Amino acid sequence: MNSRxxxxxxxxxxxxxxxxxxxxxxxxxxxxxxAPSLSGPAPTAQLTATxxxxxxxxxVVLTWRTxxxxxxxxxxxxxxxxxxxxxxTPSTSTSYHLVARGDGGSxxxxxxVTVNPVQMAxxxxxxxxxxxxxxxxxxxxxxxxxxxxxxxxxxxxxQQAQLSKAAAYLAQNTSIKVLIGGYCDERGSNExxxxxxxxxxxxxxxxxxxAGVAADRLRIVSYGKEKPFCTESTEECWQQNRRAGFTIDR
Amino acid sequence: xxxxxxxxxxxxxxxxxxxxxGAFLSGAFLPAVHAQDWVRTGSNLSDQKIRLAAADFKPxxxxxxxxxxxxxxxxxxxxxxxxxxxxxxxxxxxxxxxTPGSPQEINLxxxxxxxxxxxxxxxxxxxxxxxxxxxSGWVFDAKNPGSPQVLGKQYNESASxxxxxxxxxxxxxxxIARLGGGINGIAETKLYFVSSRTGSKEIWVMDxxxxxxxxxxxxxxxxxxxxxxxxxxxxAFSSIGKEGWSIRMFSLDLGRPVGFPAGTPGGSNxxxxxxxxxxKLAFSSSRSGDPEIWVCDANGGNxxxxxxxxxxxxxxxxxxxxxxxxxWVSGRTGLPQIYTMDVDGANIQRMTDGGYAISPSxxxxxxxxxxxxxxxxxxxxxxxxxxxxxxxxxxxxxxLTHDAGSNxxxxxxxxxxxxxxxxxxNGHNEIWTMxxxxxxxxxxxxxxxxxxxxxxxx
Numbered sequence: 001m002n003s004r005x006x007x008x009x010x011x012x013x014x015x016x017x018x019x020x021x022x023x024x025x026x027x028x029x030x031x032x033x034x035a036p037s038l039s040g041p042a043p044t045a046q047l048t049a050t051x052x053x054x055x056x057x058x059x060v061v062l063t064w065r066t067x068x069x070x071x072x073x074x075x076x077x078x079x080x081x082x083x084x085x086x087x088x089t090p091s092t093s094t095s096y097h098l099v100a101r102g103d104g105g106s107x108x109x110x111x112x113v114t115v116n117p118v119q120m121a122x123x124x125x126x127x128x129x130x131x132x133x134x135x136x137x138x139x140x141x142x143x144x145x146x147x148x149x150x151x152x153x154x155x156x157x158x159q160q161a162q163l164s165k166a167a168a169y170l171a172q173n174t175s176i177k178v179l180i181g182g183y184c185d186e187r188g189s190n191e192x193x194x195x196x197x198x199x200x201x202x203x204x205x206x207x208x209x210x211a212g213v214a215a216d217r218l219r220i221v222s223y224g225k226e227k228p229f230c231t232e233s234t235e236e237c238w239q240q241n242r243r244a245g246f247t248i249d250r
Numbered sequence: 251x252x253x254x255x256x257x258x259x260x261x262x263x264x265x266x267x268x269x270x271x272g273a274f275l276s277g278a279f280l281p282a283v284h285a286q287d288w289v290r291t292g293s294n295l296s297d298q299k300i301r302l303a304a305a306d307f308k309p310x311x312x313x314x315x316x317x318x319x320x321x322x323x324x325x326x327x328x329x330x331x332x333x334x335x336x337x338x339x340x341x342x343x344x345x346x347x348x349t350p351g352s353p354q355e356i357n358l359x360x361x362x363x364x365x366x367x368x369x370x371x372x373x374x375x376x377x378x379x380x381x382x383x384x385x386s387g388w389v390f391d392a393k394n395p396g397s398p399q400v401l402g403k404q405y406n407e408s409a410s411x412x413x414x415x416x417x418x419x420x421x422x423x424x425x426i427a428r429l430g431g432g433i434n435g436i437a438e439t440k441l442y443f444v445s446s447r448t449g450s451k452e453i454w455v456m457d458x459x460x461x462x463x464x465x466x467x468x469x470x471x472x473x474x475x476x477x478x479x480x481x482x483x484x485x486a487f488s489s490i491g492k493e494g495w496s497i498r499m500f501s502l503d504l505g506r507p508v509g510f511p512a513g514t515p516g517g518s519n520x521x522x523x524x525x526x527x528x529x530k531l532a533f534s535s536s537r538s539g540d541p542e543i544w545v546c547d548a549n550g551g552n553x554x555x556x557x558x559x560x561x562x563x564x565x566x567x568x569x570x571x572x573x574x575x576x577x578w579v580s581g582r583t584g585l586p587q588i589y590t591m592d593v594d595g596a597n598i599q600r601m602t603d604g605g606y607a608i609s610p611s612x613x614x615x616x617x618x619x620x621x622x623x624x625x626x627x628x629x630x631x632x633x634x635x636x637x638x639x640x641x642x643x644x645x646x647x648x649x650l651t652h653d654a655g656s657n658x659x660x661x662x663x664x665x666x667x668x669x670x671x672x673x674x675x676n677g678h679n680e681i682w683t684m685x686x687x688x689x690x691x692x693x694x695x696x697x698x699x700x701x702x703x704x705x706x707x708x
Contacts, residue, residue: 151585189608189622189658190474190701191521192579192586194495195534195541195562198518202539221494222518226451226472233677 040103043069047098049111053137054090060113062086062096069100069107075232090115095230095240114140139176139248142169146204148242151188153199155207163204166246167211174217177249180204182222183229185238190224197222204244219249292617292641293686294667295335300429303340303361303368303392304328307385308351313378319414320376323385326415327372329459330422330437333692335667335685336430340366351375353388353399362392369393370400372425376414383409387421389428401428415461426665436663440706441670442466442476442485443681447698453487453500458663458705460681460694467500467507475521479528479548480707484508486522486531497522497533512550517541524548526570526707532556532578534564543578545593556595562586565609570707571616577601579608588621590642601640609659613666613686617641620650620660620669620686637671639686650688661705662686670694670703 047064054060065083066072073079075097077086088096093115099108143166146159155163170176182197182204201220209215229245230237304327309320332339344365350356350373361368374387389401403424407413419437426435436458445454448465453476456463466485467473473489485500497513497520500506513519517536524531528548535544538555541562546553557563561582569575577590588601588610601607601619606627611620619642624635635656640647651657655675662669670683679699684691 151581188606189565189579189586191534191565192562192581192608194474194518194520195536195564196581198536198541199562202536221490226474226490231677 041068042104043067043100043102043107045069045072045098045100045107045109047074047096047109047111049096049113052112053114053116053140055116056091057089059087059089062088062111064098064109066098066100066107068104069102071101072098074098075230093229097236135176136248139169139173139246142166143178143246145246146244147239148200148244150185150238150242151196153196153203155203163207164211167208167213170208170213170217171211174214177217177219179247179249180218180220181227181245181247182220182224183227183241183243183245184225185241186225186228186231186233187238188225190226194222194224194226197224200242200244292613292615292666293639294431294433294665295685295687299336299338301340301367301369302331302337302425302429303345303366303371304331305345305361305371305373306342306349307373307387308349308355308375309377310351310375311377311379313409315409316376316378319378319383319409319411322411322414323376323418326418326459326461327422330419330435331372331425333437333459333668333683333690334422334426334430334435335690336426340368349373352386353390356390358390358392358395358398370429372421378409381409383407383413383417385417385421389425401425412462415457419457430665433665433667434708436665436668436705439664439708440478440482441681441694441703442478442706443672443695443703444474444476444701445695445698447700451701453485454700456694458683460692463695463697466502469507473498475702476704477522477524478502478704478706479524480526481528482706482708486510486513486524486533488520488522488533495519497531510550512546512553521565523566523568523576525568525573527573530568530573532566532568532576534562534566534578543576545576556591556593558595567610567612567619569612569616570614577610577612577619579610585627588619588640590619601642601645606635611661611669613639613662614664615666617643618686620662622658622660622671637669637688639669648688650684650686651691652688654691659702661703663705664707668705670705672701672703 043066045066050061063085072082090113094113096111144162146162149156180201182201184193184197201222205218205220208218228241230240306324307320309316331337346360356373361371369392370389371392372389376385384406387403390398391400403421405417407417422437423435439458440455441458442453442455444451450470451472452465453467453473454463454465469489471490473487476485476487478485483503487498488495489498493514495518497510499508499510501508515537520534522531522533530545530547532543532545534541540560542555542557543563543566544555559582563578563580566576566578574593575590576593577588579586580589585606586608588607589598590601591598605623605625607621607623609622619640621638622635623638636649636651637657637660638647638649655673658672660669660671667686668683669686672679673682679701680693681695681700681703682691682693
């Protein structure tokens, strides 16, 4: 059921990408149930956040467009029109997740906003802040989260491309040290999940080491289910939380 | 006379039963044995409960605070005796209105008659004067007017509501020890737990009945898995800091964190567990790469690794009776299961046959494991996560919680009659207690989110 779902999802995403070339946002796995026979064109969805990195207290403009959808909602905001613009002020890093449902199935889009604490912006000297931001943005663009299956800590085949990209970037930027955090979804025990998170972070570290990244540049820590990225009890959210995340280890 | 003699006999029978549990478990002797009979036997709970009345104490002395002290004392004493699990309590509405303050003032016939029909009566006097609180308490056998006294105690503390409750706990524990087969009561024990009510996860402590909750650690990070030492001197827990997750120690004697270098170096360190004699600690550490179970002396020396198998190993618990075995959780075959091994790492036995089994706690008499189990775990599976108790020798188990939230982290009381556990309903995690047969479930915390309870050893 899972692989078939994934196949359908791929098709939907393909249509979405063809329909809106240049929509560079990461698509999450769509697990909403699709009717076996689709009547009508598949919906498309696009969601962008500008800017994607802010300091706490700043505003972010969310812009979205959908086609062939009858019901559109953004998690945490609620039902929204088929296209629109909204200003939000997230206090912590947030993943805005839009789901568009129509007669032809459903599509979704995600925009992530990274919120930096206020004191960080003050602590960075004025002259180097510009280049620092660029490095951060490059890092985030190239070294992205690795997602895991339920109760597993082996790197999934569909995550290998992400991992290769990260390894290539780290091979070119040898001055960057990385902290790999292991995360789990909300189910199961804290103590067991902390170990599972440790194993996930370690799997990613070992894969990067095999790809040529020096082990002493990689530090790992497990957050178990202590620092969830989202807190809904849905498969989408659980998948977002079953991951290894990267930050520059300064 | 006969009534009390019968109680003595039943206490004696309980002790004999404890020493030969195998005879009861085999089932050959008792073909009609019910699933809960062995847990009642092993957990020192009996089907024959003593009918006990706790009279309201007589207020003596002119301190204006006396009525409020008396109210705290009366309700604490009654609740302690009701919570003990071995008494059939006479409800206050059925008890005589009298408040006998001394043996001369009690009319035993009144208590022995219907509707109270008490076998035993606890009564006495409470007085507050000159900043001191003094209590005289007795237990009389209502069916033996010729020689009724079973127990007589006197207490004197500085006057405060907390001390009124403390004296009630002490008197309740005396009664429970005297009438409950010599097993010490738990009214003076503490529960350590994790709470996020200040914004960060810190270790907290409360009385066994949920009263008197206060914070222990103030680290401002994430502190988990509190485990109190058997002598109540130190609290071991896991906490995240600059060097990752380490096992840390808080001295309850000194009231501050103390060093424990063995808990820090490298990898993540989780889930400490004291041996029953307090001489050793077991914990999970990934300092050698993969998470494994490690053991060291209480001062951190003599560190060694017990397990060596790919996959998570976590949540050790010692057999507190022998200190020669450890049960723990391993993910070596996929989903986590409960295993046991000897303290040298040999003789590994798998205890659970599937599902998602976590958080074992070994019973004080060495006979049982309590743990959390989701027997039908998987995407879309309807299984609930519930508390189970398994008889280790036979691997027979019973389910203690049903259809009530997600349940985890059971921890045995020192008398083996109770369990404390964490229950999450709609994302609200709270601390609950129950008797070891699953009855008498009570919620102890109401404020914020609360996790991972651990029952003190005395």
